[in-house]
Amino acid sequence: MQSFQETGDLAAFSELFARRKDGFVDFLTGLAGNRAIAEDVSQQVWTKLIDLGKRGAYRRTAKFQTFLFTLGRNLYIDEYHRKHAAARTDALGDRELSDTSGSANPGLVAVTDERSEILESAMAALPVEQREVLAMWSTGTPIDSMAEITGVPRDTVLSRKKYAIKKMRAALAAAGIEQGTL
């Protein structure tokens, strides 16, 4: 990113983008419960980074992935979660949003697998603080990075993860899926 900012090195940017884009969208999809929103947020974040580089204003104070996830999380919470919290009363709201027939990538979004649908519903029913931890866990983000991204102590992250998994297990059990049968 530094090289892109200093010399317009497109190859360096492309390599960085290729390395980080999928995990970032997967994290945002887990957080938002919706791939179209995730891709929109992701595009906005990458555009912001490009714009910062263009203006020579790109500075990062953490590991790139931590920096990227922090920007994405904050943007999602500001742009979507807070604004739509009133309208989105429960998990159904997220599931309705998941019916993205106009999505850029309908093949990935369409829920055709019942297990996936159950998993998505269980995930969507979690409070956003637990959902984001679970989304980061599923992309292999270290606990310390999760703490940095969410701005809470490490123990709080671990606690949120523990409760998120517990609630997921309960929701899956209610749907007839027990631990070890996933």
Add this chain to the structure above:
Amino acid sequence: MNAQNDSDNSDRDLLDELKRSQGGSSRAHDSAVLAKAAAAAEDIAGRNASKSSTAPARGFAWLLPAAAALAAVLLVPLFIVDDNDTLRNPAAAVTPAQAETLASAPVLLRWPAVPGADRYVVILRDAGATEVWRSAAVTDPELSPDASALDILEAGGTFIWTVEATTPGATTELGPFQFTVTE
């Protein structure tokens, strides 16, 4: 840390299931971001070129002859000399033109000749910067994509390509250049 590992191990099935449901970013997403990056890269490169050309005017005009001589000796490999021995920015002398959008796969890729180069290899990458095709070595600064390349190009999308130019003493990379096929 052990407690965390234990927890991860016992929840491995849940983690695996979550990972299975992930699909990464879409091609449209990638193309949009890379198109913006390509445009910004051109702006940055243009700004840098502009800065370097205006710098002597800011009280360092006496440096101009020395800088020009130094550039002629040291920087020539960073520029491309075309068939008419005209110094050019590589991005200004390629086919398809930089960031051009094409309705169909390009039938010819052309790039500025590198003085002394006797071998060129074209490397084609998709929007995610993954190498998708590599040409056989050619001696002229142009080539027609073969059938396997056309199969890839005809699927459409944004492509990034570079050229490895080999002279007896060194290998120089030209690019990256970019174009989009809208098929």
